[in-house]
Amino acid sequence: MINLLTALVFGAIGLVLAIGGAQLIALSGSPYFLAAGISLILTALLVLLRRVEALWLHGLLILVSLAWAYSEVGFDWWQLGSRGGLIVVLGLWLMLPAVRRGLGRPETPARAEKPASVLPVGLPVLAAIAVAGYSLSVDPLDKAGSLPEDKVVSAPAYGGQVPDGEWHQYGRTPFGQRYSPLDQITPENVDTLKVAWTYQTGDVKQPGDVSETTYQVTPLKIGDTLYVCTPHNWAIAIDAETGREKWKYDPNVGLNPDRQHQTCRGVTYYADPQATAGATCAARVYLPTxxxxxxxxxxxTGAVCESFADKGVLHLEQGMPYNPAGYYYSTSPPVVAGGKIIIGGAVNDNYSTQEQSGVIRAFDVKTGALIWNWDSGNPGQTAPIAAGQTYTANSPNSWSVFSVDEQLGLVYVPLGNQVPDQIGIGRSENVEKYxxxxVALDINTGADRWVRQTVHHDLWDMDVPAQPVLLDITKDGSTVPALVGPTKQGDIYVLDRRTGQPIVPVKEIAAPGGAIEDDFTAPTQPISDLTFRPDRLEEKNMWGVTLIDQMMCRIAFHKLKYDGQYTPPSLEGTLVYPGNFGTFNWGSVAVDPERQVMFGMPTYLAFTSRLVPRDQVPPKEQSEKGSEQGLNRNDGAAYGVYMGPFLSPLGIPCQAPPWGYVAGADLRTGEIAYKHRNGTVMDMTPLPLPFKVGxxxxxxxxxTKGGVAFLGAAVDDYLRAYDLTTGRELWKARLPAGGQATPMTYSLGxxxxxxxxxxxxxxxxxxPGDYVIAYTLAE
Incomplete structure (x- = not known):
């Protein structure tokens, strides 16, 4: 009976591998899977015939598999395991005495008493286990190193007059450095951090919410108060010492299934220098909804300041050419500069060509009167538009956070792409430019001073997603006002923020062609010398929990159109890598302006896109509206598009891990110092497995000035602390919900x-959850 069961298992697995392996060879893929499938089928036959050669054949397969796996991935345990795990497990099955007892020549009477020798398969299994054990002790993909510890300057510019113990804007100051001059917490004592208080907002995910309901807020801290917003746009003031609620304001935004996002990344604080202390609305919190x-x-108090705009409310849909509810809103906090509050807005990706403008507008911070408007579809007209006039539909928008240098008189705006993202047919000259x-805009007039494009003729949704970070870089004996701009492609642009010219060199490289009819691709694309772009994917980079789903990912890889990064969208399906989430996203990077180094979290997740001719797009009521996953309708365009992560049949990424790192780089030299796997699969699998895959x-x-970096973000629910110099993980705290926000730090007393x-x-x-958690060192 055991022989029959063994033969059935080996035969079934072998048949699957043989059929898939033959298909893979037809796609010019690896011959290993077909060979392995045939070997398993032959082993099944030998077991049925009670032949001891079954052990020798499978032992040989283990050794061949080991050699093949090492030739592809070296000593990377996570990739070795997916290639050899199933074969070794089958070897362990054959080592069972009950199986070996049934193997031997039929004329040997002693076979029922003495199992066949375990050595033919046992020794190869031991060899595989030894290789696995060694590979667990090394990580060939880890880049170890150290950032320079010397302070380049002793009194750096942080941007804005923000006390050391406070956090006044999304990135602490208008420069967006996400750097705190506080140094009480250090690498030596960070492991004693304990929860000081926990506050729950009460704003929880609702059954009618859109799928992308997220909590991305970075709190502000002014005086003894924290200010936060929630996914449904409540504004809340919290006592910074105790976590006690001071006030709460609910704008009653309701639920709208046409919103692509339901989130709030932050509020904006403004104190009127001319107001009498203690007067109503002398200090304000501006809430985008x-x-x-x-x-x-x-x-x-949280009361509405009725002297602003229309009884305290500025309606951002004014001047828009189209106004479908839910298609436009601001997910990020505006900035205040020069007496103006400057704001952009998120336009739903790939819903329709009849959407609102991506205009950037500056309003009087006290009255809400429009001062200027910069529309990338009509950039020359920045004076307030006249009554009855409208902005350009579907012009590139800015959904992320701005930075400001008031001394230079510039606001720095990260711009996205025009809807639809994957179709470039008929774009205007201005769209192609911006x-x-x-883009650097004049704070007073809105005129653009310079523009630095990071993708030409973007067909991949490669918005500039992150707040540009400002600092002064000392290089070759002089100080240069710099801007650090992370991108989805993985490039870090280090530019002179006065002119947009590169400090770290930028060059143009050849890009693939082959766009659909009536569209085109740019012949070259820019790349910075400081880049976290991943290498081009190959078949050997495909992954799976088992050999079978890895084979299926290899087949899927060969079926997709892929000539490297910037392969254009296609009707047959295109592999997009880095994918739509990007290498960097709205979380940006953090910069130490004293040491002039950066810390970030590059992420690597391939996506796919497949264009669908308009006449093949399902009726609206039978399909999704648009998102990072599924059908994006692009109503009004010639094509819809199916998009989503490149996943195996088991729902895990088809490309091999790591999918996420922490990394540090020297901004003066453009050198990456270290790059380490970040995060575990604790919350990605049915079982809570703490494997550090990345x-x-x-x-x-x-x-912080104390030399500690803090980061949540990873899809396991932890807040972590790292040594800024080496990237080594120092401490972690389990979170009660996902931590996809940016932490902040402050002091009291x-x-x-x-x-x-x-x-x-x-x-x-x-x-999902509704937690705001404060940590401090143990007494």
Whole structure:
């Protein structure tokens, strides 16, 4: 009976591998899978015939598999395991005495008493286990190193007059460095951090919410108060010492299934220098909402400041050529500079060609009167548009966070692409110039001073997603006002923020062609010398929990159109790598302006896109509207597009891990110092397995003068602390929900606190929640 069961198992697995392996060979893929399948089928036959040669054949297969796996991936345990695990497990099966007892020549009477020798398969199994054990002790993909510890400058420019113990803007100051001058928490004592208080907002995910309902807020800290917003756009003031709620404001945004996102990354604080201390609305909190409003609140009480705009409410849909509810809103906090509040907006990706404009507007911070508008579709007209006039439909928009240098008089805007993202047919000259770029606008007039494009003729949704980071870089004996711009492609642009010219060199490289009819591709694409772009994927980079799903991923890889990065979208399906989430996203990077180094979380997750002719797009009521996964309708365009992560049949990434790192780089030299796997599969699998694979994430880091970097973001539910110099993990705290937000730090009295929001992220499927958690050192 055991022989029959063994033969059935080996034969079934062998048949699957043989059929898939033959298909893979037809696609010019590896011959290993067909050979392995045939070997398993022959082993099954030998077991049925009770031949001891079954052990020898499978032992040989183990050795051949080991050699093949090493030739492809070296001593990378996670890739060796997926190639050899199934074959070794089958070898262990054959080593069972009950199986070996049934093997031997039929004329040998003693066969029922004495099993066949275990050595033919046992020795290869031991060899495989030895290789696995060694590979667990090394990581060939780890880049170890250290950032320079010397302070380049002793009194760096942080941007803005923000006390050391406070956090006044999304990135702490208008420069967006996500750097705190606090140094009480150090690599030596960070492991004693304990929860100081926990506050729950009460804003939890609703049954009618859109899938991408996420909690991405970075709190502000002014005086003794924290200010936060929630996914449904509540504004809340919290006592910074105790976590006690001071006030709460609910703008009643309701639920709208046409919103692509339901989130809030932060509020904006403004104190009127001319107001009498203690007067109503002397200090304000500006709240952006998902129904396209900007609401001014009294920072002390949460009451609406009715002197602003229309009884405290600025309606952002004014001047838009189209106004379908839910298609436009601001997910990120605006910036205040020169008496103006400057704001962009998120336009739903790939819903329709009849969508709102991506205009950037500056309003009087006190009254809400429009001062200037910069529309990338009509960039020459920055004076407020006249009554009855509208902005350009579907012009590239900015959904992320701006940075400001008031001394230079510039606001730095990361721009996205035009809807539809994957179809470039008929784009205007202005769209071609400004899409997927960083633009410097004059604070007073809105005129653009310079533009640095990071993708030409973007067909891949490669928005510039992150707040540009400003610092002064000392190089060759002089100080240069610099801008650090992370991109989805993985490039870090280090530019002179006065002119947009590169400090770290940028060059053009050849890009693939082959666009669909009536579209085109740019012949070259820019790349920075400081880049975290991944290498081109090959068949050997495909992965799976087992040999079978790895084979299926290899087959899928060969069926997709892929000529490397910037392969254009296609009707047959294109592999997009880096994918739509990008190598960097809205979490940006953190920069130490004293040491002039950066810390970030590059993520690697391939996507696919497949264009669908308009007449083949399902009726609206039978299909999704648009998202990072599924059908994006692109109503009004010639094609819809199916998009999503490149996943195996088991729902895990088809490309091999690591999918996420932490990394440090020297901004003066452009050298990457270290790059380490980040995060575990603890919350990615049915079983809580703490394997440090290196997982995807979305969110940003914060670093401190104490030499510690803090980061949540990864899809396992932890807040972590790292040594900024080496990237070594120093401490972690389990979170009650996904931590896809950027932490911040502040001080009260003689204590430094670190605050993390844990509320989950709809797109990456982490656990939702409503937690604001503060940590401080043990007494």
């Amino acid at each position: 998902s129904d396209a409003r900007l609401i001014a609140l009294d920072a002390a 899409s997927s770029s960083i 997982v995807p994430g979305i969110g940003g880091p914060t670093i 003689d204590r430094q606190y670190v605050v993390m929001v844990a509320g989950g992220h709809g797109s990456v499927g982490t656990k």
